[in-house]
Amino acid sequence: MSMIEFHDVEKYYGDFHALKNINLTIDKGEVVVIIGPSGSGKSTVLRSINGLNTISSGQLIVNNRDLADKKTDMNKIRRDVGMVFQHFNLYANKTVLENITLGPQLVLKQSKAQSQKEAMALLEQVGLADKAQSYPRMLSGGQKQRVAIARSLAMKPQALLFDEPTSALDPEMIGDVLDVMKKVAEDGMTMVVVTHEMGFAREVANRLIFMADGEVLEDSDTKSFFEHPKEERARQFLSKIINH
Amino acid sequence: MLNILTQHWSDLWSGLLFTLGSSLVALVGSLVIGTVFALLEISPYKALRVIGKIYVEVFRNIPLLVITMFFYVVIPMYIAKVNGFTSGTIGLTIYTSAFIAETVRAGIEAVDEGQMEAARSNGLSYLQAMTHIIFPQAIKITIPPLGNQFINLVKNSSVLAFVAGFDLMYQGNLIVSTTFNTTDTYIVIGLLYLVLTLPLSYFMRYLEKRWA
Numbered sequence: 001m002s003m004i005e006f007h008d009v010e011k012y013y014g015d016f017h018a019l020k021n022i023n024l025t026i027d028k029g030e031v032v033v034i035i036g037p038s039g040s041g042k043s044t045v046l047r048s049i050n051g052l053n054t055i056s057s058g059q060l061i062v063n064n065r066d067l068a069d070k071k072t073d074m075n076k077i078r079r080d081v082g083m084v085f086q087h088f089n090l091y092a093n094k095t096v097l098e099n100i101t102l103g104p105q106l107v108l109k110q111s112k113a114q115s116q117k118e119a120m121a122l123l124e125q126v127g128l129a130d131k132a133q134s135y136p137r138m139l140s141g142g143q144k145q146r147v148a149i150a151r152s153l154a155m156k157p158q159a160l161l162f163d164e165p166t167s168a169l170d171p172e173m174i175g176d177v178l179d180v181m182k183k184v185a186e187d188g189m190t191m192v193v194v195t196h197e198m199g200f201a202r203e204v205a206n207r208l209i210f211m212a213d214g215e216v217l218e219d220s221d222t223k224s225f226f227e228h229p230k231e232e233r234a235r236q237f238l239s240k241i242i243n244h
Numbered sequence: 245m246l247n248i249l250t251q252h253w254s255d256l257w258s259g260l261l262f263t264l265g266s267s268l269v270a271l272v273g274s275l276v277i278g279t280v281f282a283l284l285e286i287s288p289y290k291a292l293r294v295i296g297k298i299y300v301e302v303f304r305n306i307p308l309l310v311i312t313m314f315f316y317v318v319i320p321m322y323i324a325k326v327n328g329f330t331s332g333t334i335g336l337t338i339y340t341s342a343f344i345a346e347t348v349r350a351g352i353e354a355v356d357e358g359q360m361e362a363a364r365s366n367g368l369s370y371l372q373a374m375t376h377i378i379f380p381q382a383i384k385i386t387i388p389p390l391g392n393q394f395i396n397l398v399k400n401s402s403v404l405a406f407v408a409g410f411d412l413m414y415q416g417n418l419i420v421s422t423t424f425n426t427t428d429t430y431i432v433i434g435l436l437y438l439v440l441t442l443p444l445s446y447f448m449r450y451l452e453k454r455w456a
Contacts, residue, residue, distance in 0.1 A: 050365050079367035089362035093380045102376060107367035148362075155367055 001028045002061075003159050003190045004049055009058035011044055011214075018044045019055070020214040028158070031191045033201040033222075036211035037237065042194040045211070046161045049192065050081045063158060079107055082152030086164040088144040090136035096123070096147050097132040100154045108155065115154070122150040126180050142173025146180050159190035166197055198242055202226055210234040245428040252419050259415030260436055266333045266411060267398045267440070273337040274397065278344025285349045288370070296345070303342035308403050311335040316407040328407035340397045347393060351386030352378060384455045391448030395441050402437075412436055 004026040011019035019041045026032050034042045047053040049062055051074045060067045063080050091099050100119035104110040110118070123129045126146040136144055145165055152160055162181065166174045178200050185191055185204045195201065201208060201222065208225040210218040210233070218225065218234045229235045249256065284296030303311065312335030315326055326334070355378050363373035405413035416433035420426050 052361055052365065075367055075369055078365050081365075083362075083365035085358060085362065087358055089356075089358035091359065091362070091377050092356075093377065103366040103368065106372050106376070151366065 002026065003028045003030075003063060004192070005059075005061040006045075007059040007061075009048070009060055010056045011041075011048065011053065012056045018214050019048075022058070022216055024209070024216065024219070026159075026190065026192060028190050029188050030207060031185045031189075031193070031205050032207045032209060033205040034192065034194045034209045034211060035196065035198075035201070035237070035241075036217075039213075040211040041214040042211050043163050044214075046083070046163050046192060046194055049159075049161055050078050050083050052083075075107070079155055080158045081161060082155055082157035082159070083161045084145070084148050084152055084163065084165050086167050088136070088141070088148045088168075090139075090144055090147055090151070092136055094135075095132065096128065096134050096136070096139070099136070099147060100151045103151065103155050119150070119154055122153055123147075125153075125183070126150050127176070140173060141169045142176050145169065145173075145177045149177075149180055149184065153184065157189075159192070160184065162191065162193040162195065164194050164196070166195065196241055198238075210237065212237075245431060248419065248423070248425060248428045248432050252415075255415045255419065256412070256432070256436060259410065259412035260440070262329065262404065262409065262414075263398070263401050263411040263437075264440060266329065266336065266401045266404060266409065269333050270336040270340060270397055270401065271394055274340035274344050274393075277337065277341035279348050281341065281345035282348035282352065283374075285345065286352055300342045300345050303338050304346070306339075308335060308339045308400055309406060311339050312403050312407055328409040329404060329411075332401070332404035332407050332409040332411075336397065336401055336403060340393060340400070343393050343396075344390065347389045348382065348386055350389075351382035354385045355381045387448060387452045387455065391445065391452070394448065395445055398441050398444065399437065 002025050004024070006022045006024040009019055009022040022045065034045065036042050044053055048055050048060060051067060055068070062077055065072045065077060067077065091102065094102060097116065097119055100122060101112070101115040104115040104118065105112060120129060120132065123132055126149060128143055128146055128150070131139060131143060131147070136147070139147065165181070166177050169177065174197070178197060181191070181193070181200070182204055193205070205222045208218070208220065208222055209216055210229070210231065212233055218229060218231045220230070226238070229238060281296045281299050284292045285300065287293055287296070312332050315331035315334050316328060319326055319331070359377050359381065360373055363377045364370070368376070401411060402413035404411035405417055408414065412433055416429050420429045423429065
């Protein structure tokens, strides 16, 4: 069963051709890692999936709904597809607990008690139950990102998108965040992850997608991607980030 | 100087009350209207943005006195009689609301755009994101410049003197016309304005500290 489908998707920012003829299918339960040099369109692919960007042409289907269709309720799509950002984007005016309970209360109409109970369980899961009453500014980057993941999970999404979730973190924080992501993957979540963490990709991903200049140059299962990448550019990119 | 204060106390007191009343009404009114036009200015719809922009550019760039005279002299000719106090207060409200719209817009735009993206991808509607996430953060940023606008507003209420609005400045002018004691009178009037603006200024600073 497919969760996300790109058919001949094109995206322009003014004159800049950001996505070129993207065709992708991501199935339920798959963990897909997208890699590629900066400016290759990885983030644009992710942001299109939950409607933060609109596509210029082609068809994008998320959870059986066509995003270009005027009748598609984008709020409903975003409820089903969570997003974790490079810069965390925790609500600065809310406590950690409120960050997690706001969506469930406003969107899923959960009671305060129920949403708090579930939020505490999620905080427990990401190892930050003691930070429930803290404000985001009091947390380290790694802690913020784990809260952000908990916030996304609280909506009980059917898929999670990660946009370079560890790129803004100090090296010693990265492991904690990746561990949480691994757990989420093991629980069967559909995940699309833009990252440069090749260890994570090798261990957790079912599939790797290599993008450059707005195109998907390679799309293959993890094992064959690492052992014999077909594309020369993918090979070069891989050797650069692995031997670094 | 004390003479002026004691002999004309009832006139001055009444002027102070008119100034205070006009300022309070204009403050609340311009805050509400200004916020509405700020929201129009940043709306996702172009037509609304254009309406917001036109309102702000028109009323920010016409002198307060001209707007006030329009309501005092022009409106009564065609629509209904408006007394000096009312026309001055309407002029003050409209004029100040244009500045407040710009202040509030800048405050909203100063909130990191990642906050809106996170809220939307969290499933919140645009309106929910605005009320729960963006607005509370924008208010904090907006308080210091808003304080300036409020203080300007109280001082600008002296426009009432031109349209017989019975405010502090109007009473001052009357006292001068009977006593010819310009120096003392205008010093007293200045001090009475300080009685209104200084507490306001300290109150805004208190809010700034408390919410920052």
